[in-house]
Amino acid sequence: MTNKVLLKGNIAIAKAALESGCSCYFGYPITPQSEIGEFLSSEMPKRGLGYVCAESEIAAINMALGGTATGTKVLVSSSSCAVALMQEALSYAASDELPIVLVNVMRAGPGQGYIYPSQGDYNQAVTGGGNGDYHTIVLSPASVQECADFTQKAFYLAQKYRNPVILLVDGLLGQMAEGVEINTNPYQEIDNSSWRLDGNKDRTSRKIHSLEPNETALNKHIVEMHKKYRYIEENEVQCEEYMLDDADIILTAFGSLSRHAKAVCNYYREQGVKMGVFRPITLYPFPKKRLSELSLQAKQIIDIEMNMGQMLKDVQLSVLSNAQISFVGKPVGSWLKKEEIINIIDNIIKGGVNAGI
Amino acid sequence: MQVFNVPKSIKKDCTFTFCAGCDHGVAIKLVAQVIDELNIQDRTLAIASSGCSVLLYNVLDVDCIESPHGRGCAVATGAKRAFSANGKDNIVFTYQGDGDFASIGLAESMHSALRGEKITAICINNTNYGMTGGQMGPTSVLNQVTTTSPMGRNEQYHGFPIKTAEQIALCDGTCFSARVALYDYKNIINAKSAIKKAFEYQIKGLGFSFVEILSSCPTNWKLSPQDSHTRIKEELSKIYPVKVFKEK
Amino acid sequence: MNFKKEDENYIVCGAGGQGVLSSGSFLAYIFMLDGKHVTFCSSYGAEMRGGAVNCEVNCSDDEILNLQNDKADYIIALNQTSFDKFISKVKPNGTIIVNSSMVQENRVRQDINYIFAPLSELAMNLGNIKVANSIALGILSKITGNFSIETVKQATQNVLKNKQELIQKNIEAYQTGFNYTQKGDN
Numbered sequence: 001m002t003n004k005v006l007l008k009g010n011i012a013i014a015k016a017a018l019e020s021g022c023s024c025y026f027g028y029p030i031t032p033q034s035e036i037g038e039f040l041s042s043e044m045p046k047r048g049l050g051y052v053c054a055e056s057e058i059a060a061i062n063m064a065l066g067g068t069a070t071g072t073k074v075l076v077s078s079s080s081c082a083v084a085l086m087q088e089a090l091s092y093a094a095s096d097e098l099p100i101v102l103v104n105v106m107r108a109g110p111g112q113g114y115i116y117p118s119q120g121d122y123n124q125a126v127t128g129g130g131n132g133d134y135h136t137i138v139l140s141p142a143s144v145q146e147c148a149d150f151t152q153k154a155f156y157l158a159q160k161y162r163n164p165v166i167l168l169v170d171g172l173l174g175q176m177a178e179g180v181e182i183n184t185n186p187y188q189e190i191d192n193s194s195w196r197l198d199g200n201k202d203r204t205s206r207k208i209h210s211l212e213p214n215e216t217a218l219n220k221h222i223v224e225m226h227k228k229y230r231y232i233e234e235n236e237v238q239c240e241e242y243m244l245d246d247a248d249i250i251l252t253a254f255g256s257l258s259r260h261a262k263a264v265c266n267y268y269r270e271q272g273v274k275m276g277v278f279r280p281i282t283l284y285p286f287p288k289k290r291l292s293e294l295s296l297q298a299k300q301i302i303d304i305e306m307n308m309g310q311m312l313k314d315v316q317l318s319v320l321s322n323a324q325i326s327f328v329g330k331p332v333g334s335w336l337k338k339e340e341i342i343n344i345i346d347n348i349i350k351g352g353v354n355a356g357i
Numbered sequence: 358m359q360v361f362n363v364p365k366s367i368k369k370d371c372t373f374t375f376c377a378g379c380d381h382g383v384a385i386k387l388v389a390q391v392i393d394e395l396n397i398q399d400r401t402l403a404i405a406s407s408g409c410s411v412l413l414y415n416v417l418d419v420d421c422i423e424s425p426h427g428r429g430c431a432v433a434t435g436a437k438r439a440f441s442a443n444g445k446d447n448i449v450f451t452y453q454g455d456g457d458f459a460s461i462g463l464a465e466s467m468h469s470a471l472r473g474e475k476i477t478a479i480c481i482n483n484t485n486y487g488m489t490g491g492q493m494g495p496t497s498v499l500n501q502v503t504t505t506s507p508m509g510r511n512e513q514y515h516g517f518p519i520k521t522a523e524q525i526a527l528c529d530g531t532c533f534s535a536r537v538a539l540y541d542y543k544n545i546i547n548a549k550s551a552i553k554k555a556f557e558y559q560i561k562g563l564g565f566s567f568v569e570i571l572s573s574c575p576t577n578w579k580l581s582p583q584d585s586h587t588r589i590k591e592e593l594s595k596i597y598p599v600k601v602f603k604e605k
Numbered sequence: 606m607n608f609k610k611e612d613e614n615y616i617v618c619g620a621g622g623q624g625v626l627s628s629g630s631f632l633a634y635i636f637m638l639d640g641k642h643v644t645f646c647s648s649y650g651a652e653m654r655g656g657a658v659n660c661e662v663n664c665s666d667d668e669i670l671n672l673q674n675d676k677a678d679y680i681i682a683l684n685q686t687s688f689d690k691f692i693s694k695v696k697p698n699g700t701i702i703v704n705s706s707m708v709q710e711n712r713v714r715q716d717i718n719y720i721f722a723p724l725s726e727l728a729m730n731l732g733n734i735k736v737a738n739s740i741a742l743g744i745l746s747k748i749t750g751n752f753s754i755e756t757v758k759q760a761t762q763n764v765l766k767n768k769q770e771l772i773q774k775n776i777e778a779y780q781t782g783f784n785y786t787q788k789g790d791n
Contacts, residue, residue: 050438066435263670
């Protein structure tokens, strides 16, 4: 027998958030992530914690601004087109250096799209949908277990760097159930007494703001933010490497689609093709340095995504060798199947041309 | 002999940068006096919104966070709920303009009132967008000339202004809603007592408390400070009655 | 190099209200209790009651790599619409278990195995039409040999907790399925 429980990704995220010490949840319903809010709507009041069915996603993420400013761990979850609504406050949170954890269980876009799964929000998450010169840390789970583990990690990184963290979840993963263990939070608590707003009892009053009319001060603030981003890029990059030791052909994929890439890799390995899979786990910071190194030994890089090639640009920027870069993708819907990917890759290998999509 | 005291909750040696004759200074002073009298300075969180009202955080000596335009009540909701989740009884209030509270942020304001969030909202109603140069706002009255209603606000063309304190009073979660003015001493005293009541209602945990303050904007109204107050007394307070609309 | 063998894929399909998703997730739970890797995906849409519902269960000794599959080794079809729609999804040499109380017997494909069992009738004989799916799981246990009735009993107790009567009824249903033989089979 096993210690695991069978949970949907969404529920695993909610349970892991509670385990991380999350005290408030603010949200608005949208498929395919509503189970997170539904689950917490019964759990939070039981524990005397904060839960608001917000009037909109705009309100929800702004509640998170207020909640995190007090030094409290806050979870917000939503999906794609509604995450688009939250971008203003996310930009504020980045500048205010507030540790909001935002879960985006991706559906299909653009616009309303549909509730089909997709990986179309890579750009929105990684390059930032809000205004100004900022980054959010982006974690990409590939399994329900990782949905839980990375939720805990998201809270830790958010607190550690005082920066918003996005958990970018495939819609498929939010709705899919797997065996999972919700671990006790393995991360240390970060002391936030130096910045939180909880009353100026034994100290001078503080203000948290992004408005800065002083040009010099605003420049300094942004430069400092970017020093933090450089540090994060040096220290927090995470990736998974699968059969890459001798690989001539590297498949790149993120999220749950990377598991299909591994199945494809297994098929080619059985044919004697030296193939491996490179999966970025942190999409920001992107594991650029490692992919650069690996690309030196590779003849071909094939990027596979459930979109029209969003991570592809980061792959292209990372590859410094003459390795040929191809793309296999599909914008929305049922995940590209092993057989579909193999058909296209057969052509790429034979023809050596970009035969993707 | 000292005849005038700066409230303890006003920062030492700070500069008020509001235009001459603007009522923001008076309003903030009243809020500071109330915070002093209720002895809540060390557990108060102010939410400063976008527009002239954001300057609150340069002068008020309490913890402060600036909110995106219109989202003051949502930010306050999040903060108050977070305090409550941690067993703390901190006081949270927003200080917003009428454009912030009643136009771009109407959904957040009204839903906070409907939910009965235990927060206080102070709304400075000066019948235009002040910081951006006097454009027509949700509270600009009929026939009012602004930079975006140069022929005057026309009910057929521009629609009607919002009576915020009356609207908020209609929300079941509201425990206190009042409109006050600052054009003479009597009104200033009444305004302070309304602000104090609003904070007291929050301390008692009775629900959403709200004070709308009719304020002058001499620069954008293109009137002297005196004439601005006359306008509030003679014109605005007839359209926007100064009274308590709800008191639980 | 040692490569993992292919996963086993199961589909349960029927109409909303027939307990499609609960029996699918229960099947996944059984495999999980046996220490296997499982994934469970329900048909992804805003299905109303009475609409078509299906779910996919994948099971393996290793990490499951193919999360969405076109075909399945075993399919349980609870009504006519789902039988018509999903018969093409059975892998060659795979098996479809059909609720013949609601589906006309029609062996259109020659390359697959059929088990037509009057699940609804058998369930009504046991006094509760809702246990039709449990009978199907009993049949599945018998023909796959992938999970024991003992595990099923344990899983039932874990899920239904204190509802002793319901636990008993379901266990009876598995046993009925496990012992079921089609007309013509020996």
